[in-house]
Amino acid sequence: MKVEAKQLEFQTSIAPKTGADLLIDLLKNEGVDTLFGYPGGAVLPIYDAIYRAQGTIKHILFRHEQGMIHAAEGYARITGKPGVVIATSGPGATNLVTGITDAMMDSLPLVVFTGQVARSVIGTDAFQEADVMAITTPITKHNYQVQSISDLPRIVKEAFHIASTGRPGPVLVDIPKDISAGVLVEEPEKACIDLPGYQPTTKPNPLQIKKLADSVAKAKKPVILAGAGVLHGKASRELTAFAEKHQLPVVTTLLGLGAFPADSPLSLGMGGMHGTYAANIALYETDLLINIGARFDDRLTGNLKHFAPHAKVAHIDIDPAEIGKNVPTQIPIVSDAKEALVELIVQTAESPENKAWLETLHQYKQEYPLWYKHEPDGMCPQWLIEAVHKVTNGEAIVTTDVGQHQMWAAQYYTFKEPHRWITSGGLGTMGFGFPAAIGAQIASPESTVVAIVGDGGFQMTLQELSVIYERNLPVKIIIVNNGALGMVRQWQELLHGNRISESILHTQPDFVKLAESYGIRGMKIDNQEDLITFLPELFAHDGPVLVDCRVRQQEKVFPMIAPGKGIHEMIGVKPS
Amino acid sequence: MKRIITLTVQDRSGVLNRVTGLLQRRQFNIESISVGPTETEGISKMTLVVEIEDEQRLEQVTKQLNKQIDVLKVSDITDKAIVVRELALIKVASSSHLRSEINGIIDPFRASIIDVSKESLAVQITGRPEKIDALIELLRPYGIKEIARTGLTAFLRGYQPQVNELATYSLIK
Ligand SMILES: Cc1ncc(C[n+]2csc(CCOP(=O)(O)OP(=O)(O)O)c2C)c(N)n1
Ligand SMILES: [Mg+2]
Numbered sequence: 001m002k003v004e005a006k007q008l009e010f011q012t013s014i015a016p017k018t019g020a021d022l023l024i025d026l027l028k029n030e031g032v033d034t035l036f037g038y039p040g041g042a043v044l045p046i047y048d049a050i051y052r053a054q055g056t057i058k059h060i061l062f063r064h065e066q067g068m069i070h071a072a073e074g075y076a077r078i079t080g081k082p083g084v085v086i087a088t089s090g091p092g093a094t095n096l097v098t099g100i101t102d103a104m105m106d107s108l109p110l111v112v113f114t115g116q117v118a119r120s121v122i123g124t125d126a127f128q129e130a131d132v133m134a135i136t137t138p139i140t141k142h143n144y145q146v147q148s149i150s151d152l153p154r155i156v157k158e159a160f161h162i163a164s165t166g167r168p169g170p171v172l173v174d175i176p177k178d179i180s181a182g183v184l185v186e187e188p189e190k191a192c193i194d195l196p197g198y199q200p201t202t203k204p205n206p207l208q209i210k211k212l213a214d215s216v217a218k219a220k221k222p223v224i225l226a227g228a229g230v231l232h233g234k235a236s237r238e239l240t241a242f243a244e245k246h247q248l249p250v251v252t253t254l255l256g257l258g259a260f261p262a263d264s265p266l267s268l269g270m271g272g273m274h275g276t277y278a279a280n281i282a283l284y285e286t287d288l289l290i291n292i293g294a295r296f297d298d299r300l301t302g303n304l305k306h307f308a309p310h311a312k313v314a315h316i317d318i319d320p321a322e323i324g325k326n327v328p329t330q331i332p333i334v335s336d337a338k339e340a341l342v343e344l345i346v347q348t349a350e351s352p353e354n355k356a357w358l359e360t361l362h363q364y365k366q367e368y369p370l371w372y373k374h375e376p377d378g379m380c381p382q383w384l385i386e387a388v389h390k391v392t393n394g395e396a397i398v399t400t401d402v403g404q405h406q407m408w409a410a411q412y413y414t415f416k417e418p419h420r421w422i423t424s425g426g427l428g429t430m431g432f433g434f435p436a437a438i439g440a441q442i443a444s445p446e447s448t449v450v451a452i453v454g455d456g457g458f459q460m461t462l463q464e465l466s467v468i469y470e471r472n473l474p475v476k477i478i479i480v481n482n483g484a485l486g487m488v489r490q491w492q493e494l495l496h497g498n499r500i501s502e503s504i505l506h507t508q509p510d511f512v513k514l515a516e517s518y519g520i521r522g523m524k525i526d527n528q529e530d531l532i533t534f535l536p537e538l539f540a541h542d543g544p545v546l547v548d549c550r551v552r553q554q555e556k557v558f559p560m561i562a563p564g565k566g567i568h569e570m571i572g573v574k575p576s
Numbered sequence: 577m578k579r580i581i582t583l584t585v586q587d588r589s590g591v592l593n594r595v596t597g598l599l600q601r602r603q604f605n606i607e608s609i610s611v612g613p614t615e616t617e618g619i620s621k622m623t624l625v626v627e628i629e630d631e632q633r634l635e636q637v638t639k640q641l642n643k644q645i646d647v648l649k650v651s652d653i654t655d656k657a658i659v660v661r662e663l664a665l666i667k668v669a670s671s672s673h674l675r676s677e678i679n680g681i682i683d684p685f686r687a688s689i690i691d692v693s694k695e696s697l698a699v700q701i702t703g704r705p706e707k708i709d710a711l712i713e714l715l716r717p718y719g720i721k722e723i724a725r726t727g728l729t730a731f732l733r734g735y736q737p738q739v740n741e742l743a744t745y746s747l748i749k
Pocket of ligand 2: 403454455456480481482483484485486
C-alpha cells in the first residue's frame with residue numbers, strides 16, 4: 001500500500017511514463033479511436049493517462065457501466081472492430097457482467113479493461129475488490145490479469161487478436177492498480193502474439209465443399225439458413241451470388257437479418273419463434289438445409305424433434321463446436337463464411353431442379369404473409385414500425401430492445417443492406433437497445449440511427465440520454481409504449497390462462513418531460529394521423545429526438561411457435 | 577460411458593478453472609482429474625475421467641475444451657493402447673496381531689505399508705483403478721478409516737496396434 005501511495009504522489013509531478021501511459025499508446029497502436037468508459041479508484045492512473053493524452057484518444061463518459069458496454073457492442077456491430085471498454089474494479093466491473101455475457105452470446109468483439117486493486121492486496125477483500133477473473137471466466141472468450149508491466153504489450157495485442165478473429169467475442173483484461181500506476185523503467189520491446197492454442201480454421205475443406213455442391217445439385221427442396229456468421233464474415237454479397245446462381249431460397253435468423261436482401265424473390269424472411277410461415281415451413285419440409293453461420297438456437301429451431309426432419313444438413317461455421325451441437329450434421333464445414341461461399345460459387349456442379357419447390361414457397365408467401373389488423377382502441381405497433389421504415393426509406397441503422405417491439409421491428413423493418421440491424425439475440429437483454437444505438441451513431445455519424453425500444457426496457461438504461469445530449473448524437477428513440485412488459489403479458493395471456501401477473505406498468509414517467517429535462521426534444525403521439533404528420537419532421541431534426549408512441553396493449557406477436565412445439569406448429573398464421 | 581481425456585495446456589493461471597468450469601456448465605460429470613507439469617517447461621497435462629452419455633456429447637465436450645485459448649491439445653485416449661495408473665493411500669484399522677495377515681493380502685497387489693501406528697496402518701498402492709478398487713474391497717472387513725486417491729493419469733503406449741488389432745480392447749468400460 002505504501003509503495004503505491006508513493007508512486008501516485010510521484011506521478012502528479014511531471015510524470016515519467018507509467019503502465020497506464022503505455023496502455024494508451026498500445027490502444028492507439030491497435031487503431032482504437034473511441035473508449036467507452038467510466039472512472040473510479042482503481043483506474044485513476046488510466047484516467048490520468050487519458051488526461052495526459054490530451055484528446056488524442058476519444059473517451060465517452062457514460063452514466064452507467066451497463067449502458068456503456070451495450071454502446072460498445074453497438075459500435076462493434078457496425079464497425080466490425082472491437083469496442084473498447086474501461087471500468088473500475090469491484091462494482092464497475094460487476095456492472096459490466098450483463099454486457100459481457102450479451103457480447104459472448106452474440107459473438108461481438110469487445111476488449112474490456114477493468115481496474116483491479118493492487119497486487120499486494122488482491123485476495124484480502126480490499127475495498128472494491130471483486131474476483132473479476134472468476135466472475136468473467138465463463139462469459140469471456142478469454143481473460144487476463146496483468147501481472148507485470150512488461151506483459152502489457154503482449155496481452156493487449158493478444159486481447160485484440162482474440163476478440164476480433166475466429167468467432168469474435170469479448171476479452172477482458174484486469175489491470176491491478178500498481179501496474180497502471182507503476183513507472184516504466186524502460187520502453188518494453190515490441191510484443192509478439194504467443195497463442196499456440198488458438199489457430200482458428202478459416203479455409204474450408206475442399207472435399208466437404210465438393211460434397212455440398214453435389215448435394216445442392218441433387219436436392220429437390222434446398223434452403224439456406226443465414227445467420228450472423230454471414231455478417232461477421234462480411235459475406236452478404238457472396239451469399240446473394242450463391243443463392244442466385246442456384247436459385248436457393250434463403251431464411252435468415254433474427255441476428256442474420258440484413259445478410260440477404262429482404263426484397264429478393266428468394267428471401268423467405270426470418271425463421272423461428274416469430275418467423276414467417278414460409279420460412280418455418282421451408283425449414284420443416286426441406287431436404288437440404290444449408291446453415292451458414294447460424295447456431296441452431298432453440299428460438300429458431302423450436303422442438304428439435306420436428307426441426308428439418310427430412311433434411312440432409314450442411315453447416316458452415318467458423319466455430320467447430322457449433323457444428324453438430326444441436327442438430328446432427330452430415331456435411332460439416334469449418335470455415336469463415338466468405339471463404340466457404342467463394343469456394344462454393346466456383347464449383348461447377350449443376351443447379352438443383354427445384355422449380356416446384358420455389359413455386360410452393362412462393363404460394364406460402366402469398367397465402368400466409370405477416371398480418372395485423374387495425375383496431376379502434378389504439379395505434380397498431382406493427383403499423384408504427386412500417387411508418388418508421390417508410391420515413392427512413394428502409395435505410396436506417398435500427399437497434400432494438402427486447403420484447404414484442406423487437407419482434408415487430410424484426411418482422412416489419414426489412415433491410416436491403418447488411419450491417420444495419422442491432423439487437424440482443426442470444427441473451428435477450430432488456431436495456432440493450434438505446435445504448436447500442438449510441439454506439440452505432442458514434443460508429444456511423446452520418447447514418448440515421450433509430451432505437452426502437454419498449455417502455456419497460458428503455459427504463460433500464462435511459463440515463464444515457466445525457467450522453468446523446470452532451471455529444472449531440474442525433475439518435476431517434478421510438479418508444480413502442482404499450483404500458484406493459486408486453487412480451488411477458490403475451491405469454492401470460494396465451495400460455496398462462498390469461499393470468500396477467502406483474503406485467504402491467506401502471507405508472508410511468510412522462511417520457512416527453514423526461515427527454516426535455518435532459519435537453520432533448522420529445523413528443524408523445526397516440527394516433528396514426530399525428531404520426532404521419534410529425535414523423536418526417538422529427539426524423540429531419542438535426543439532433544436527438546424521443547417519440548413516445550402509445551400503442552395497443554392487447555396486440556400480440558404472430559405467428560408464434562409456442563415453447564416445446566415444432567417449427568411447423570405455428571399459431572396465428574392468419575387473421576382469426 | 578466412461579472416457580479418459582487428456583489435455584495439454586499452457587501453464588497459465590486460471591486454466592484449471594476454465595476447464596472445470598466449462599465441464600460443470602455443460603453438465604459433464606468429472607470422475608477424477610489430475611494435473612502436473614510435463615517434459616516441456618510451461619506446459620502441463622491434465623487427465624480427466626468423465627462420465628458421458630453418448631458420442632455426440634463426447635464430441636461436444638472435446639470441441640468446447642479445444643476452444644479454450646490455453647488448451648493446446650485434447651485427446652480422448654480411451655480406445656487407444658494406453659498405460660493407466662492411479663495411486664491410493666488407504667488407512668486401515670489394525671492392531672499389531674493383524675499386520676501380517678494384511679501383509680499377506682496386499683502382497684500380491686505389490687502394495688506396501690508406509691505408515692504404522694498403534695491402531696492403524698497405511699497402505700500405498702499404485703495401479704489401474706480396478707486393481708485399487710479390488711484391494712479396497714479386500715481391506716474393507718478390517719475397517720477402513722481413510723482413503724486418498726490421486727485420480728487417474730495415463731498416456732499412450734509406445735507401440736500403438738493397428739485399428740483392427742484393437743477391436744474390443746479397452747481399459748475402462
Ligand atoms: C434484463 C431482463 N429482464 C427481464 C427480461 C424478461 N422479459 C423479456 S421481454 C420483457 C418485456 C419487455 O417489456 P417492454 O420493454 O415494454 O417491451 P414490450 O414487450 O412491451 O414491447 C421482459 C420482462 C429480459 N428479457 N431482460
Ligand atoms: Mg412495453
